[in-house]
Amino acid sequence: MHAITNFDSLELLNSFVGLLAAFILGSIIGLERQFRQRTAGLRTNVLVCVGAAIFVDMAMRTGGADGAIRVAAYVVSGVGFLGAGVIMREDGGVRGINTAATLWGSAAIGTCAGADLIAEAILATAFVLAANTLLRPLVNAINRIPIDAQASELTHVIHIIAASNHRQIVMADLERLLKSSNYPLAELDIGPFGDDEIEIEATLMATSIDERDMDHLIKQLNRNAKIRQAFWSPRTNE
Known part of the structure; x- marks a missing residue:
């Protein structure tokens, strides 16, 4: 049996x-994510890290360094599908990108551990953990800085809430107003808002619009009896 002939106690200890290194390092990354109650927490990061290590370790034992390189390349691309599963679009924004990137980092750490690069795996863990902890205060500080609409290049989005049965009338009124104001549309999204209402998101093509002009447009729209x-x-x- 190949299982018996392939058994090597030294190789087994090496695996x-x-x-074990992948498990411990993945747990360190996962604990930080679990503490912050992210979508991919302790178990997910450990499984990604250990799974990557298993694949690379198996490739190292069966195909040598060349085999490990090929499998590592598949791990890099394959974990992208897993990361895509934790990215969600919510309230006009995107959530979960940092979680997906962390999973990618966990896979990289597991790949190093599976290739017997334990010191490199520990170093990678330190950098991934630092990105999620040490950089957080800086990110929060930047996010608290108000956006200067006069100095920044922005995309302006008009949001309209109206009854579903007034959809065509409201859209026609919006298009007429924007055309008369010389503000062409870049994108128009319509989605449900409650049981009998819709939300229209009109993204304007122009980027250098004064705040006062936008406020004037909104006042005109709010005078429309069909718009709630x-x-x-x-x-x-970006």
Whole structure:
């Protein structure tokens, strides 16, 4: 039997060390995520890290360094599908990108551990953990800085709440108002808002619009009896 002939106690011990390192390092990353109650917490990060280590360790034992390189490349691309599963669109924004990136980092750590690069795996863990902890105060400080709509290049989005049966009338009124104001549309999204209402999101093509002009447009829209509520919001261009 190949299972018996392939058994090597020294290789098994080597695999155990690599998987144990992946388990411990993945737990360190996962604990930080679990503490912050992220979508991918302790178990997910450990499984990603250990899973990557298993694949690379198996490739190392069966195909040598060349096999490990090929499997590592598949791990890099394959974990992207897992990361996509934790990214969600919510309230006009995107959530879960940092969680997906952390999973990618866990896979990289597991790959190092499976390739017997334990010191490199520990170093990678320190950097991933630092990105999620040490950089957090800086990110929060930047996010608290108000957006200067006069100085920043922004995309302006008009939000309109109206009854579903007034959809065509409201859209026609909006298009007429924007055309008369010389503000062409870049994008128009319509979605449900409650049981019998819709929300229209009109993204304007122009980026250098004065706040006072936007406020004037909103006042005109709110005078429309068919519109329950209208407001605008800035969105930074990336």
